[in-house]
Amino acid sequence: MDIRQLKYFVGVVEAGSFTKAATNLNVAQSALSLHVRQMEEGFGTQLLVRDRTGISLTDAGEKLLKHARTILRQVTLAEADLTSKTTSPSGEVTIGIPSGAAKVMVSELLAQSKEALPNVALKIVEGMTGQLEEWMRAGRFNLAVLYRTVESPGPMSILAREEFCLVVPPGEPPFGSTIRLAELHSFPLAVPMRSNNVRRSVADVVAQHGCELDVRYELDSLSTIVTMVAEGKTYSILTPSAIQKEVKLGLVRSVRIIDPVITRSVILAVNPRDEHSIVVSAVRALVPEVVKKLVEDGQWPATLPEASQPKGGQPPGSLEQIVTLAK
Numbered sequence: 001m002d003i004r005q006l007k008y009f010v011g012v013v014e015a016g017s018f019t020k021a022a023t024n025l026n027v028a029q030s031a032l033s034l035h036v037r038q039m040e041e042g043f044g045t046q047l048l049v050r051d052r053t054g055i056s057l058t059d060a061g062e063k064l065l066k067h068a069r070t071i072l073r074q075v076t077l078a079e080a081d082l083t084s085k086t087t088s089p090s091g092e093v094t095i096g097i098p099s100g101a102a103k104v105m106v107s108e109l110l111a112q113s114k115e116a117l118p119n120v121a122l123k124i125v126e127g128m129t130g131q132l133e134e135w136m137r138a139g140r141f142n143l144a145v146l147y148r149t150v151e152s153p154g155p156m157s158i159l160a161r162e163e164f165c166l167v168v169p170p171g172e173p174p175f176g177s178t179i180r181l182a183e184l185h186s187f188p189l190a191v192p193m194r195s196n197n198v199r200r201s202v203a204d205v206v207a208q209h210g211c212e213l214d215v216r217y218e219l220d221s222l223s224t225i226v227t228m229v230a231e232g233k234t235y236s237i238l239t240p241s242a243i244q245k246e247v248k249l250g251l252v253r254s255v256r257i258i259d260p261v262i263t264r265s266v267i268l269a270v271n272p273r274d275e276h277s278i279v280v281s282a283v284r285a286l287v288p289e290v291v292k293k294l295v296e297d298g299q300w301p302a303t304l305p306e307a308s309q310p311k312g313g314q315p316p317g318s319l320e321q322i323v324t325l326a327k
Contacts, residue, residue: 001039003075006068008035009047013065017054039064070139070273077277090119091279095287096132096144097124099222100242101266104300105145109290117282128192128220139271142280143287148265149201157268159291160302162239164202164262168253169232180259182211190217190225190234202237205262213237226252239264240301266291266302 008025012032015021022029040047047061057065077091097106106124113122125135129147136144145159166179166187174183184206191202191213206213216234219225226243228234230251237257246252268287274280294300 001042003072005035005039006072008032009039010065010068010072012036012048012055013057013061018050066138074273077274077279088119089117089279089282091277092121092123093142093280093283094123094125094140095283096135096141097126098129098132098145098147099126100239101145102126104241104244104294105290108294108299109287112286112290113283116286120279120283122283128222130193131220136269136271139273142271142274142277143284144269145287146267146269147201148267149204149263157288158305159266159268159288160295160300160304161263161265162241162302164237164239164257164264166255166257167226167229167236167238167243168255169229169235170250170253172232172235174255176255178256178258181206181209181257181262182259184237184257185212185214187235188214188216190219190228190236191215192222192225193218193220201264202262205260209260237262244301265305 008027011025012018012021015024018029018032022032025032036048043060045060046058047064049056049058102124110122113120125141132144133146135141136146166184168174217228222242225236226246229236230246240254243252243254247254268284270280270284291300292304295302295304
């Protein structure tokens, strides 16, 4: 097995047929078939099933596809690090960002990245936190913005801390600026799915204090949840960043939860394989600067972490140091 065979295998899978893959890769169809057959013989197992509609993956093929994409991505990063003739990091970085955080940080992140890292192609994938965590574990991202209620060890750094609030339809109670945790049972809620980190964060605190929640809907779509609240169909428990725009427009109201306050950390996780990648480290150093600016300018209703970070959580130097290293 070599890199060329992996490229051909991924090309066939993504094209859906040998005929289309041959055209896309500018390789004879017979050559593609030969390489895949050689791989199957080498592994001693079938990787693809051919039928009239195209091809499908066997279980072994699924496993190889996952590894092949990781290997090819790493080869691309290595080539970018070793062959770059520019004076700044160059390459492609994929970062996963939850929908709530994406609302406040994506525009600023893209703007600052374009200015500070003009040779970096930044790809952003937005989604619900549970889905992003699964994709991060599967190796689909170089970096991911995730949520934690407890400090976790590992290659991550705290970007900010947020407080949860009750999201209220316009003109509906409660009308004060705060509400006690024990009073939340009175409001029908739409919340993320049980696998979602936001849902688990709130559920853990509620259980610890012997309280209950009236969960009517479980949805894996932030926009749908906010729309349902705005239409007066339900309430929700989210962070201010997720509803900042809707609050300004008067579509929903935000009521701070107290006794106790429910907080979470917004963290930046790095794929272990990318720990020493210069281009990933450059983006990794830029993200905290973006968050700091947004919080200090009042665009992100959150607080910045203390100067100290969890062990193993410091980014690998400042952006200026990393750009200097790349020269």
